Amino acid sequence: MQDQATKRSSRNPSSGGMRSVAISTPYIFHQLDVMDPASVASLLDFIKKQFGNLDILVNNAGVIGAIIVQETRENLKLGIDEVVGSKTKMLKEILKEVYEQSEACLGTNYYGVKHAKKALLPLLQKSNSARLVNVSSLMSHERAKEELGDVNGLTEEKVDEVVKGFLKDVKECLPESKGWPTNFSAYMVSKAALNAYTRILANTYPNIAINAVCPGFVKTDINYNCGIATVEESAKDPVILALMPDGGTSDIFYSCMEVSTF
Numbered sequence: 001m002q003d004q005a006t007k008r009s010s011r012n013p014s015s016g017g018m019r020s021v022a023i024s025t026p027y028i029f030h031q032l033d034v035m036d037p038a039s040v041a042s043l044l045d046f047i048k049k050q051f052g053n054l055d056i057l058v059n060n061a062g063v064i065g066a067i068i069v070q071e072t073r074e075n076l077k078l079g080i081d082e083v084v085g086s087k088t089k090m091l092k093e094i095l096k097e098v099y100e101q102s103e104a105c106l107g108t109n110y111y112g113v114k115h116a117k118k119a120l121l122p123l124l125q126k127s128n129s130a131r132l133v134n135v136s137s138l139m140s141h142e143r144a145k146e147e148l149g150d151v152n153g154l155t156e157e158k159v160d161e162v163v164k165g166f167l168k169d170v171k172e173c174l175p176e177s178k179g180w181p182t183n184f185s186a187y188m189v190s191k192a193a194l195n196a197y198t199r200i201l202a203n204t205y206p207n208i209a210i211n212a213v214c215p216g217f218v219k220t221d222i223n224y225n226c227g228i229a230t231v232e233e234s235a236k237d238p239v240i241l242a243l244m245p246d247g248g249t250s251d252i253f254y255s256c257m258e259v260s261t262f
């Protein structure tokens with residue numbers, strides 16, 4: 001399970017300062033597929049029965065929405081130059097992005113967060129100091145920023161509209177001619193949509209501290225282990241936001257714990 005419903009220490013139910021984590025409390029896991037409504041419902045039922053409420057929701061599940069063929073993975077580099085810079089075309093030649101993958105990418109990285117939030121919100125609202133952290137990415141794109149950058153005019157309908165428009169363009173094989181990113185287009189759109197959605201949520205639910213965070217460029221499966229930071233190093237920032245003291249920030253996108261734009 002990647003989206004972890006983390007139970008706050010029962011010894012410290014509503015303290016104001018940094019929370020203590022009860023190390024001796026055994027971890028309990030429950031499987032979750034954020035794309036499967038039955039799986040989300042099952043997690044909800046499990047948390048309700050086990051704990052009654054929910055203090056922290058970290059939406060971490062993510063897929064890249066593209067495949068790099070096996071033979072070209074050796075010595076692969078996925079830096080800025082390859083993804084959006086001078087070597088964009090070279091990467092494009094070995095990157096396969098088909099509609100089904102794009103749909104699954106938006107389904108997981110954006111709609112998955114929406115499903116989880118919709119189901120779990122009532123339990124978060126029962127908490128005295130709820131935290132919601134969306135693990136996002138700095139990998140965004142000009143067109144997505146243009147369409148979703150007007151913070152004051154953002155609505156959930158607007159974000160859905162942009163996502164649907166992107167998927168329509170992918171289905172019609174038009175993403176590049178319509179100005180969408182060349183490489184990892186679905187991933188970039190999904191994370192831009194997630195950042196926008198985070199802002200909307202933060203404005204809608206002021207009683208919950210809601211933020212998005214980019215963990216950095218981390219060596220994991222999602223980038224074929226091309227990243228730089230270790231999982232341990234990069235897990236720190238989402239954890240800081242999840243354990244933030246009461247009265248902390250909301251509606252902010254962090255990159256390496258610095259406030260970032262989109």
Ligand SMILES: NC(=O)c1ccc[n+]([C@@H]2O[C@H](COP(=O)([O-])OP(=O)(O)OC[C@H]3O[C@@H](n4cnc5c(N)ncnc54)[C@H](OP(=O)(O)O)[C@@H]3O)[C@@H](O)[C@H]2O)c1
Nearest residue numbers: 002032033034035060061062136137216217218220221222
């Ligand atoms: N690595 C980076 O450089 C980087 C940079 C910026 C942002 N991020 C974000 O960090 C998050 C974690 O990614 P990662 O780097 O740790 O990659 P990862 O090792 O590939 O982990 C992704 C995780 O998401 C889970 N997942 C995928 N689809 C799911 C679904 N439908 N329901 C529930 N879980 C699902 C996977 O579970 P299974 O193993 O069971 O498939 C996997 O454990 C992602 O949101 C990613 O976009 C990563």
